[in-house]
Amino acid sequence: MSKGKVYFYTLGCRVNQYETDAARELFISAGYEIVSDHQDADICIVNTCTVTGEADRKSRQHLRGLARLNPDAVIVAMGCASEMADGTVDADIVLGTRDKKELVNRVEAFLAQRNALTHKSSHSRPELTKTDVYHDFGTVVSPEGSRAFLKIQDGCNHFCTYCIIPFARGRVASRPRESIKEEVEQLAAAGFREVIVSGIEVCSYGADRGEGIEAFLGVLNDAADVPGIERIRLGSLEPSSLTEDFIEGIGRIRQMCPHFHLSLQSGSDTVLKRMNRKYDTALYMEKTELLRKQFPTMKLTTDIICGFPGETQEEFDETYEFVRKCGIDKVHVFPYSVRQGTRAASMKQVDGVAKKERTERLRKLSDEQEALYARKQLGKTHEVLVEQYLDYGDGSRYGTGYTREYVKAFFKVEGDEPEVGSIVEVEALEPYSLCLICKLI
Numbered sequence: 001m002s003k004g005k006v007y008f009y010t011l012g013c014r015v016n017q018y019e020t021d022a023a024r025e026l027f028i029s030a031g032y033e034i035v036s037d038h039q040d041a042d043i044c045i046v047n048t049c050t051v052t053g054e055a056d057r058k059s060r061q062h063l064r065g066l067a068r069l070n071p072d073a074v075i076v077a078m079g080c081a082s083e084m085a086d087g088t089v090d091a092d093i094v095l096g097t098r099d100k101k102e103l104v105n106r107v108e109a110f111l112a113q114r115n116a117l118t119h120k121s122s123h124s125r126p127e128l129t130k131t132d133v134y135h136d137f138g139t140v141v142s143p144e145g146s147r148a149f150l151k152i153q154d155g156c157n158h159f160c161t162y163c164i165i166p167f168a169r170g171r172v173a174s175r176p177r178e179s180i181k182e183e184v185e186q187l188a189a190a191g192f193r194e195v196i197v198s199g200i201e202v203c204s205y206g207a208d209r210g211e212g213i214e215a216f217l218g219v220l221n222d223a224a225d226v227p228g229i230e231r232i233r234l235g236s237l238e239p240s241s242l243t244e245d246f247i248e249g250i251g252r253i254r255q256m257c258p259h260f261h262l263s264l265q266s267g268s269d270t271v272l273k274r275m276n277r278k279y280d281t282a283l284y285m286e287k288t289e290l291l292r293k294q295f296p297t298m299k300l301t302t303d304i305i306c307g308f309p310g311e312t313q314e315e316f317d318e319t320y321e322f323v324r325k326c327g328i329d330k331v332h333v334f335p336y337s338v339r340q341g342t343r344a345a346s347m348k349q350v351d352g353v354a355k356k357e358r359t360e361r362l363r364k365l366s367d368e369q370e371a372l373y374a375r376k377q378l379g380k381t382h383e384v385l386v387e388q389y390l391d392y393g394d395g396s397r398y399g400t401g402y403t404r405e406y407v408k409a410f411f412k413v414e415g416d417e418p419e420v421g422s423i424v425e426v427e428a429l430e431p432y433s434l435c436l437i438c439k440l441i
């Protein structure tokens with residue numbers, strides 16, 4: 001019999017999702033049941049996000065909403081927004097980013113004492129542990145389709161002026177290499193062919209132990225040595241951390257996917273300076289050239305913040321031109337949003353209309369670049385990791401998945417269906433929006 005029913009709601013980034021998956025495992029091993037409807041739950045857990053003021057507001061809104069809709073449940077706040085919250089958080093239990101492993105114990109201790117409580121109230125933020133030690137959950141299976149996320153580190157040492165993450169998650173804390181390897185082995189044994197190596201700032205892996213980027217390369221080589229792992233995809237990379245040796249090192253890894261997300265944030269050197277980024281556009285360009293030398297067919301993606309405080313029209317135009325000049329194939333465009341507690345929050349803000357207009361222009365350019373990249377794949381052979389099958393009204397059935405370069409591909413099935421999670425060879429026949437229509441080879 002289950003000890004209770006637990007509902008999770010996750011906001012924010014993929015690292016948060018990974019940690020929710022880890023927390024879910026903790027509850028399952030302790031004898032609880034996971035439910036997808038908050039109304040069935042005895043315990044409601046919100047894994048909060050604080051990356052922008054808006055994310056913070058939504059996190060609080062979810063906590064309040066759950067407490068109202070399910071007044072008998074234990075409400076738990078965990079993650080970045082609860083770490084940063086001053087004063088009160090509307091939850092029975094508040095955990096920050098560094099004590100999530102305590103989750104089940106804290107819930108059980110609370111339940112044991114609950115009879116003594118007369119009513120639910122706002123609880124003050126507890127004293128949070130400030131040590132930056134990697135809190136290892138052990139092996140976590142955190143799938144996204146047929147692929148699995150692999151978290152290798154937490155925290156960041158960079159202190160970009162718009163970002164609250166180093167305050168919310170602390171300094172770099174790296175997961176032990178053995179623990180990472182064990183997780184990759186378990187993922188391979190569970191049938192995953194692709195791992196996505198992620199963290200808050202993966203290039204800093206090992207920095208807390210005084211190691212350089214070769215420690216990150218070591219982790220990637222370990223993963224490549226695990227039988228069954230056919231693809232290794234990297235999460236967001238910091239241009240300033242990449243060295244020629246590292247790029248050559250990943251070039252020797254057969255399973256490395258030629259898809260790199262190299263964080264840019266702005267293509268204007270003056271804006272990069274105000275952001276306290278540790279590179280300029282010349283260095284960014286140099287790193288992309290080194291990557292292209294090793295991975296000539298690579299897809300290059302990035303993040304850009306539009307309307308960062310003080311961004312002039314000229315600075316935005318520099319960004320726009322740089323995206324083109326550098327051959328960036330896809331841009332995740334974020335209009336700047338104030339996050340109180342950061343240095344950028346007190347800088348002169350850009351007018352909302354200009355911000356919107358710049359965001360739209362850049363998104364349009366990104367779509368054009370991405371469509372162009374998809375068209376360049378026509379006539380070529382690709383490996384696709386099968387994610388699912390879809391039936392269409394005309395009776396046809398298509399398999400879908402991603403190529404190694406991370407282009408979504410559709411292929412028609414007429415005979416036997418390759419298994420979901422397997423890798424198939426296809427030929428790209430025609431573009432379909434930003435995707436490819438292919439045929440099985």
Ligand code: SF4
Nearest residue numbers: 156158159160163165
């Ligand atoms: S590198 Fe900058 S933007 Fe990224 S997490 Fe660190 S401080 Fe935030």
